[in-house]
Amino acid sequence: MAEVSSAFCTSFLPKFPKLPVLPNIHGFAASSRASHRLTRCSISAEPMPSGTSSSTIPWGCEIESLESAFALQRWLSESGLPPQKMDIRRVDVGERGLVALKSIRKGEKLLFVPPSLVITADSEWTNTEAGYVMRSNSVPDWPLLATYLISEASLRDSSRWSIYISALPRQPYSLLYWTRAELDMYLVASQIRMRAIERVSDVTGVYTDLRARIFSKHPTVFPEEVFNLETFKWSFGILFSRLVRLSAMDGKVALVPWADMLNHNSEVETFLDYDKSSRGIVFSTDRVYQSGEQVFISYGKKSNGELLLSYGFVPKEGTNPNDSVELSLSLEKNDKCYNEKVDALRKHGLSTPQQFPLQITGWSLEMMAYAYLVVSSSDMRQRFDEMAACAAGKTKSRMGINYPELEEQTLQFILDCCESSISKYSKFLEGGSPLDPITANVQEANRRLLLKQLAVALCTSERRILFRAQYILRRRLRDIRSGELRALTIFNGFRKLFK
Numbered sequence: 001m002a003e004v005s006s007a008f009c010t011s012f013l014p015k016f017p018k019l020p021v022l023p024n025i026h027g028f029a030a031s032s033r034a035s036h037r038l039t040r041c042s043i044s045a046e047p048m049p050s051g052t053s054s055s056t057i058p059w060g061c062e063i064e065s066l067e068s069a070f071a072l073q074r075w076l077s078e079s080g081l082p083p084q085k086m087d088i089r090r091v092d093v094g095e096r097g098l099v100a101l102k103s104i105r106k107g108e109k110l111l112f113v114p115p116s117l118v119i120t121a122d123s124e125w126t127n128t129e130a131g132y133v134m135r136s137n138s139v140p141d142w143p144l145l146a147t148y149l150i151s152e153a154s155l156r157d158s159s160r161w162s163i164y165i166s167a168l169p170r171q172p173y174s175l176l177y178w179t180r181a182e183l184d185m186y187l188v189a190s191q192i193r194m195r196a197i198e199r200v201s202d203v204t205g206v207y208t209d210l211r212a213r214i215f216s217k218h219p220t221v222f223p224e225e226v227f228n229l230e231t232f233k234w235s236f237g238i239l240f241s242r243l244v245r246l247s248a249m250d251g252k253v254a255l256v257p258w259a260d261m262l263n264h265n266s267e268v269e270t271f272l273d274y275d276k277s278s279r280g281i282v283f284s285t286d287r288v289y290q291s292g293e294q295v296f297i298s299y300g301k302k303s304n305g306e307l308l309l310s311y312g313f314v315p316k317e318g319t320n321p322n323d324s325v326e327l328s329l330s331l332e333k334n335d336k337c338y339n340e341k342v343d344a345l346r347k348h349g350l351s352t353p354q355q356f357p358l359q360i361t362g363w364s365l366e367m368m369a370y371a372y373l374v375v376s377s378s379d380m381r382q383r384f385d386e387m388a389a390c391a392a393g394k395t396k397s398r399m400g401i402n403y404p405e406l407e408e409q410t411l412q413f414i415l416d417c418c419e420s421s422i423s424k425y426s427k428f429l430e431g432g433s434p435l436d437p438i439t440a441n442v443q444e445a446n447r448r449l450l451l452k453q454l455a456v457a458l459c460t461s462e463r464r465i466l467f468r469a470q471y472i473l474r475r476r477l478r479d480i481r482s483g484e485l486r487a488l489t490i491f492n493g494f495r496k497l498f499k
């Protein structure tokens with residue numbers, strides 16, 4: 001039986017692990033070529049014909065061209081990939097994708113990519129010296145794989161992966177390719193902006209660490225013309241958008257050629273994993289596909305912001321049941337108990353401000369607990385620790401904590417935070433971008449148009465969730481207040497009766 005994993009474990013792009021740094025060091029990349037086109041189901045960044053602030057990567061392909069994808073398909077078949085029920089085609093969603101060649105049943109196992117055709121941290125290096133140096137420095141999986149990909153790519157036809165690498169996008173789509181000014185201008189309202197800035201800085205940090213600790217000591221093995229920030233931005237972009245975590249292989253991360261031609265659909269619930277019985281990477285379909293239909297998998301239960309961050313696309317509004325927006329809550333600076341509350345938060349690994357995910361279905365117990373802490377006064381100080389622990393998700397009760405006396409004030413606080421966030425989104429969405437620099441370059445103008453479309457799609461979906469929360473909160477507050485009013489009217493009625 002297939003051991004198909006659940007959500008996060010096998011999804012494309014596992015969460016960037018607490019940055020894959022080299023031992024004993026801390027720390028751990030945006031301009032481009034992108035034409036604009038709105039697909040029917042989602043919006044994604046596509047490469048622009050050469051020109052514009054382009055990447056200088058000499059390998060990979062322009063994704064519009066299927067030639068390299070067909071070559072990949074031929075090479076994989078000759079190298080042991082069994083006959084497939086799917087074929088690489090140009091598709092409406094995701095540029096290239098896998099399309100059913102015949103009808104496929106629900107629950108059918110597909111792919112069967114043998115481990116010999118998979119790239120992992122254990123793969124053999126064509127440049128054995130480079131592999132030896134990296135392994136003897138105990139470089140963790142992510143930086144190791146990023147370096148491996150560059151090393152193999154630079155060796156062109158001498159690498160066994162040359163046909164695979166030629167079919168990879170020359171410029172993977174992700175926020176790594178947005179400039180800081182673009183992130184600031186287009187994602188000003190969204191918390192994804194900070195996540196993108198951190199990611200760029202993490203990738204830069206990893207490259208800087210590798211250069212300082214390893215590359216600079218072995219310049220003939222790792223020449224700067226090949227191993228530089230630009231190539232690392234490419235390889236990390238590939239890893240972010242194509243790496244899979246295989247839970248049946250003890251969580252090993254891998255690049256799985258062919259399987260990585262599958263596009264994501266947020267309503268699909270099937271993930272890639274290693275199947276011990278067939279000894280291959282498979283997935284089981286969760287629905288029927290007719291011949292000619294594109295087959296999808298899930299990259300994990302990700303919000304639209306996370307999908308934009310790692311994969312460079314935003315699903316069509318309202319189609320992602322896992323969508324959420326990060327709401328930022330913070331302690332009031334003039335709170336008399338500010339320091340005590342900060343200490344309680346710190347003790348449980350939280351800070352101020354702190355972000356919490358808000359979904360269309362509502363908010364978490366953690367967010368409510370944090371808001372309780374924000375609004376509570378000094379006479380609740382013995383409860384601060386309990387509130388902070390619950391905000392950190394450390395409470396044992398599934399019901400969380402409940403302070404009816406703080407309910408109204410807490411909901412009002414969350415409503416104020418939602419409204420302040422909504423006004424930032426509305427300013428961006430309705431105010432246009434007056435700061436948009438004017439450019440005479442058509443390609444650059446197209447690229448900016450695309451980034452703006454992506455940002456508008458993201459911000460519209462995030463604001464929609466906030467609007468929904470605003471509606472729920474207002475109704476709850478109205479009910480609380482009208483309940484109080486009714487109680488007061490009854491009380492006054494009794495008072496008159498007894499007078």
Ligand SMILES: C[S@@+](CC[C@H](N)C(=O)[O-])C[C@H]1O[C@@H](n2cnc3c(N)ncnc32)[C@H](O)[C@@H]1O
Nearest residue numbers: 042044094096173241260261262263264311313
């Ligand atoms: C694992 S690859 C899938 C194969 C890819 N379409 C290709 O041609 O190489 C992930 C990339 O596919 C694209 N993609 C996947 N799902 C998508 C979707 N639902 N809408 C738009 N683009 C998608 C994004 O560009 C993403 O970075």
